[in-house]
Amino acid sequence: MRLFRGLKRSDYQDVLRALGYFIDDHGYTDVRIVETEDGVVLQGRVPDRHDIGASSYDTYLITDDDIKIMVRDAFMRRGQKPPAYSE
Numbered sequence: 001m002r003l004f005r006g007l008k009r010s011d012y013q014d015v016l017r018a019l020g021y022f023i024d025d026h027g028y029t030d031v032r033i034v035e036t037e038d039g040v041v042l043q044g045r046v047p048d049r050h051d052i053g054a055s056s057y058d059t060y061l062i063t064d065d066d067i068k069i070m071v072r073d074a075f076m077r078r079g080q081k082p083p084a085y086s087e
Contacts, residue, residue: 014083015040018070019062021077026058039063 019042023031028044043059050056062070075082 011083014071014074015067018067018074021074022062022070028058030057036061039065039067 019033019040022042023044026044027047029047030045032041032043034041039062041059041061043057045057072082
């Protein structure tokens with residue numbers, strides 16, 4: 001992820017917490033998270049999807065910009081000041 005470039009440290013804890021909220025909000029199980037240069041690919045099983053021909057997984061490319069927004073929103077939900085990311 002380019003997200004952490006320019007920061008003094010990589011704070012995966014905040015990113016994983018924000019992704020966890022997304023996962024819980026969608027009710028996913030059997031989750032896969034793969035870090036890429038552009039962000040993360042997140043794949044989660046949809047428990048109630050059993051139609052023939054329908055994929056039981058949803059797959060997302062969550063870009064660095066998406067992650068910034070998710071982390072910012074997570075901080076705001078907790079009443080804290082979000083981190084400042086350099087461009």
